[in-house]
């Protein structure tokens with residue numbers, strides 16, 4: 001993909017950093033250091049690690065140039081994660097998890113899709129493996145769909161807006177590799193955003209992966225419902241979402 005003028009790649013020691021110089025005037029690797037940020041007044045969010053597949057990484061919110069940003073470190077999921085926590089094999093920098101998510105976010109923003117703005121992607125290269133991080137601009141005043149549903153019921157119009165949002169992505173053939181209730185954000189005005197495009201891609205137009213995206217989301221909602229005492233999701237909610245999608 002061709003880089004916009006504002007996108008810079010910089011080699012810093014064994015790290016490669018891709019960043020938007022409109023948002024970061026001078027790149028400093030401390031921006032990727034969760035411990036440093038956490039010790040300097042930033043807010044850290046730990047996400048339950050017991051529920052593999054729903055979320056495992058830790059994010060750190062911090063302010064840079066008056067913008068609130070979110071640092072995410074990439075952790076492996078599934079069975080491998082017990083053995084290899086956060087290392088990925090491979091050498092092609094353009095194909096690394098964080099660079100790919102960064103490019104995809106920029107692409108989606110150019111298509112006016114409701115996603116966070118990509119700030120910077122870092123790849124720290126080892127001999128046979130790499131570790132990766134991504135910084136995005138925080139979407140303010142939002143809650144994850146899962147958090148909202150443990151507090152309140154959504155009306156059918158709101159469910160419809162979630163379906164319509166997913167449809168926008170599918171119309172542009174964006175496949176979300178992990179569409180679950182923690183990767184959908186809602187703000188107070190009912191705007192819907194999708195986040196966390198790790199391993200996601202632009203695919204060929206095809207109904208079957210679109211359907212499996214939706215099935216995955218339904219599975220995620222049912223899983224929350226099963227595990228939480230209060231969780232406002234039922235078959236009616238789902239049919240309202242599907243109506244919005246159509």
Ligand SMILES: Nc1ncnc2c1ncn2[C@@H]1O[C@H](COP(=O)(O)OP(=O)(O)O)[C@@H](O)[C@H]1O
Pocket residue numbers: 045047054055056057058059070072116136137138139140142144182183185195196197198
């Ligand atoms: N740009 C953002 N704006 C607001 N909240 C965010 C943003 N990026 C991440 N978050 C919050 O951090 C959580 C984890 O980030 P995510 O990208 O989903 O990583 P992972 O699921 O791999 O831990 C999200 O569920 C959301 O609550």
Ligand SMILES: [Mg+2]
Pocket residue numbers: 054055182183195196
């Ligand atoms: Mg997530």
